[in-house]
Amino acid sequence: MKNMIHYCSQTSTFSLHNCKVSYIMEVIEETYLIHRYWGKRLSSYHFSNRPILKKRTFAAAPDNEKLEVSPEFLPFELPVAHQGDFRNPAVQIEHKNSERITRFHYQRYEIINKAIDLDDLPHARDTEELAQTLIIYLFDPIAQIELALSYTIFENSPVIVRSTKVNNQSEKSIKLTKLFSASVDTSYDDQLVTTFYGTHQKEYQLNRSAIQHGLFKIGSSRGASGPQYPPYLALSKEATENKGDVHAMTLIYSGNHEVLLERDQYNHLRLQIGLNSETFSWQLNPGDSFQSPQALLSHSDQGFNGCSQSFHHFFADHLIPPIWKNQVRPLLINSWEMTYYDVNETLIKQLIDAADELGFETVVLDDGWYSQRNSSKTSLGDWVIDHEKFPKGIQPLVAYAKKKNIGFGLWFEPEMVSPETTLIQQHPEWVMRSSNYQPLLGRSQYVLDLTNREVQRFIIDTVSQAIDTLDVSYIKWDMNRHMTDPFSQLHSFEASEYSHRYILGLYRIMNELTTTYPNVLFENCSSGGGRLDPGMLYYFPQTWISDNTDGKDRQQIQYGASYLFPISAMTGHVSDVPNHQTNRTISFETRAALASSTNMGYEMNITDLSPKKKEIIRDHLQEYKEERKLITQGNFYRLLSPFSSNYCAWMFTDKGMEQAIVYVFRNQYEVYELSLLIKIPFLKEDCLYKDSVTEQVYSGSELANCGLALENSKDDFIVHKIKLVQIEKEL
Structure with a gap:
């Protein structure tokens, strides 16, 4: 079986990778599970991006001889409160005396040659597509609590599936007061954050903004995911619909959720998604467990369309009833x-x-x-x-x-x-x-x-x-x-x-x-x-x-x-x-x-x-x-955004890019616009396509780079439909 998950005992690193994506973690000080990379597939990894740590005043360090190793600026996979990391935690547990201190250390791992099923929750379905799941166990030996962090990767998808399970192995009852499904620490690099807001009859309105210092938070406390702030967050830098890096996450869950983005004093970013901690807690008696919903992490180097394609294909292959x-x-x-x-x-x-x-x-x-x-x-x-x-x-x-x-x-x-x-x-x-x-x-x-x-x-x-x-x-x-x-x-x-x-x-x-x-x-x-x-x-x-x-x-x-x-x-x-x-x-x-x-x-x-x-x-x-x-x-591509222009356009193609349907909507008529011009990328540039209405023939490269001129008729709210069929494989 093809191995998509590797553990290197010499470097204490975990690597998940397929032909599209890599996700890398490291265990440091034989204790902390640290995030190192999530993005486009790497041929190999040799810690080139590992930061040079320095001692900071006020930064707590568990080892007084290594003051530079402080939880305050370590990029954790699952951050915990009250151990020197003052950013937003991903898990919080309350003991009988109301104490909320836990200290989890790396313990062990296992690799399963399939996607995991969740008994009571919707989840990424295991299919004939090759899949592997890494489960990393963290343990608090004093509280006797185990955290099981699951990571599933499929052979042909850039989507990583994450979730967390809490196992109370102690003889005392505890209360779980916060549990996120995924938390990712990375560096601030002038990215923008994309989320959605809305209301009844005005759902999925685009919201894209700069990232300020502090905590940005959306979610729902309505008992349902709601149209106000659906579970989605994306980071991008200079990305368009067609090009650029996009990192996005969503949640396979229909109730109260929480999505957070934190930029700290060192320009670190923390992305988190999971259950809404303000409306959630869970009593765990001795021997009890609690499973979080699954989060989906998608990366694309082909812009927001590429990121959407990843989600679309993943949902079709692993979520929608087969x-x-x-x-x-x-x-x-x-x-x-x-x-x-x-x-x-x-x-x-x-x-x-x-x-x-x-x-x-x-x-x-x-x-x-x-x-x-x-x-x-x-x-x-x-x-x-x-x-x-x-x-x-x-x-x-x-x-x-x-x-x-x-x-x-x-x-x-x-x-x-x-x-x-x-x-x-x-x-x-x-x-x-x-x-x-x-x-x-x-x-x-x-x-x-x-x-x-x-x-x-x-x-x-x-x-x-x-x-x-x-x-x-x-x-x-x-x-x-x-x-x-x-x-x-x-x-x-x-x-x-x-x-x-x-x-x-x-x-x-x-x-x-x-x-x-x-x-x-x-x-x-x-x-x-x-x-x-x-x-x-x-x-x-x-x-x-x-x-x-x-x-x-x-x-x-x-x-x-x-x-x-x-x-x-x-x-x-x-x-x-x-x-x-x-x-x-x-x-x-x-x-x-x-x-x-x-x-x-x-x-x-x-x-x-x-x-x-x-x-x-x-x-x-x-x-x-x-x-x-x-x-x-088929495949769906957005071409022109109605959120930023007087136009809206999108395109459907078959898998082989041999047929395409393009819809171009123009809303308000402007007298200064003599004609409309729409660029149509995503077709095969070295092929010819015939417009089935006009019978005009165009090259794929021509449509992508020159665009197609359309009549701008004197009326509001018009639409053009363009049907293209490939007629030659190569010019």
Whole structure:
């Protein structure tokens, strides 16, 4: 077996490397595990970047004869508090007397010839691709606590998978008050930091800034990853979309998280990601263990596009449920913006007929189908079909759709419960709430206590019954509020454990459902991108990335989300105008192009269209069906950023760069711009490509360096679509 992990006993170094990346650590003083390098593959390493240490006043040193060896400026792999390192720690443990001092020493290591599975958490899947895992054990002989640091590397990926496990081997209980999944120390070199911020209907907004001295921190305390600050951080220096070094990290987790960047007085940088330490602690009794979520560390020397490609390929190969990796997703029509809560049997049957006529492949019955659900204020938890709206039930509609070879989907918000429902009357103890205060409503609903296994079983059985009895092929799983009262009425664990236990309960539910029904397509939604993260992607292969379908706002949302997520993980719909979220009117061509850049669907009334509109939609659906494999399974590249210009452009190519689709969006018309010019890199420069619309022929090098001139028509929010096909291998 090819060995990608090496330990050199003479130099006390660990090296992880494949054809793309190297990650190097050193054990010094037979005690400390030190970070030395993470980046482009090295042919060999001989400590060329090892700093020359000097004694510093105020710097604590464990050996008085080696004052230059101080934890204050050592680049730790897992920094611990109260041992001379005054930067942010990655692990913190509290003993019975409230003391928080631990001192971990390097003990041993082992190498496993596979990726490791985590029992209760989503994780990088082991596949046929060669993988090895290094586990380094640190030990505190006084406290009798072991730390197991895991590093997994795959043969063809520049992504390193990191996590940490705490094992209490003592005879006393301890409290884990902080545990990050990854911590990396490096040097400040005028890098910029890239993160994302957002809100409902404005997810994944790009934030790039200089790094100041001090601590920069983002994260979530909402009980979900949230649209405000998703788990992502990247460092870059003079990097563009197409070139330059980028180091990025994310977290395979869906709950409260924390991402930190610290620049200290010596111009050292510390990057950290993991559980939110302000909302987390965990009681570890003798013999107990706690496993952190996995962090993914990606390096690229091909700019932000290269970094995104690394994440895209890794998610497709090692995160998305394997059955959905190469499976074409159905082209669907959703009832929501057509009917809102006013759904009924007649309308849905008409929708099925129209879907069949136009070429849709799945009809989704969104909110409003159950138990007198006529607004957002009622009925969640009482998942009984509303027989006033559906006198014959829903199953005949599913059968009617199947006769037309159309799938049928159903909306659920299973984690929530409305007041004055039968469920809450029967089980008031199932509500997440404090024992001292009345729980707060959010969107007129309470959150169910997913730490309770009875609640977990209720949700599993409810969704299972719908799948079994109705034979639906698609479930839209929504979650429309965040936690305000994170406590269980029934369990005695500490409140600071609640948020993580909730997520573990959610993962158990999703794991059982997706394992039992692998062929049902589960779509993640949280008012759009309110819980869009790699953890959810492990179970649900795609996410409705925003409730905002506006043709301008979607450019930024989709562009930003693509930094992390492959196109196959995103869904986007063509909606009507004026747009229901912004009241903006944008051409069908632009709206269609944006939706066609995802797993595409529609969200409008298609039952009363004019013959001309039917023809336009029918042609669009047929065109997308012909192109969707290229769009969802090919490579995706960002070309022009809507965050910094009046334009947005991106490109899809097949793996061999023989076909390409380029979309160029121009928003506001400017009279001084006589034409548009778009440079198209990433094609094979020594080959010729034909534009299938104009039949013009261009060289790949010409498109990359000269660019392609496009008409700048007098209107706002226009789009150009360019389809290129290779016609010669070499000039």
